[in-house]
Amino acid sequence: MLEARALTKRYGALTVNDAVSFSLAAGEALGVLGPNGAGKTTLLKMLAGSTAPSAGQVLYDGRDMSGLTEPARCRQGIVRTSQVPQPFEQISVWENVLTAAYHGGGHHGDAAEEVAYTALKRTGLLERHEEMAGALSLMGRKRLELSRALACEPKVLLLDEIAGGLTDFEVHDLVVLIQDIRTSGVSIIWIEHVVHALVAVVDRLIALDFGQLIAEGTPDEVMEGEAFKRAYFGEDAILEGVR
């Protein structure tokens, strides 16, 4: 459904992503792991169209997405959530999601309201729809971020560290929510440092280090692999057999 073909991003002399290739099947959930600064967010931005690659391509259902902006890709079903939720703080939860249904989902009038209502119901925010977005807790903001994404009616949902900063209970609720989204047929690529949340949802993992794809496979295959352990825990940990 979505293919990264030798995606490369350079900022001057710094190569942030170096010819990263992988694919996502329809209905699949793929996790992305990697130490801080490995290039995960940049990779997601290239998939979403908010950053142009220096080289390489993004293919969606076999079509080259080069030159398509983030809003244009969103209209086609590729929707990204932000690492730091950035709702319109001064308007209500409802208005935030309705705005997404209009501008991301391309709906108008009653149809937009229906889409916004459904999104809020799914994320558990419906009863708080009149509150100002700026008054929400962190978990509320994460739910709103997901609601706005759902109001764009994604076929591929790109999640950037959405579990960061939450309590264990909140992470559990979030996992249930993302599993539900996935079960409804949405394909998912999820960058996450909260590994237990990630592996509760994804079928497959890729791991990045210094912009390079260093491992790919089932969660067990990737996390038991030497390249992954070296990237996360260092050479000494490998020598000592410490995970």
Ligand SMILES: Nc1ncnc2c1ncn2[C@@H]1O[C@H](COP(=O)(O)OP(=O)(O)OP(=O)(O)O)[C@@H](O)[C@H]1O
């Ligand atoms: N616009 C930019 N200009 C220059 N360097 C950038 C830019 N965006 C990102 N970088 C650099 O690219 C590298 C990778 O950043 P990126 O945010 O993709 O990493 P990440 O794996 O998502 O990290 P984290 O887990 O900490 O969020 C970092 O060294 C970062 O400083």
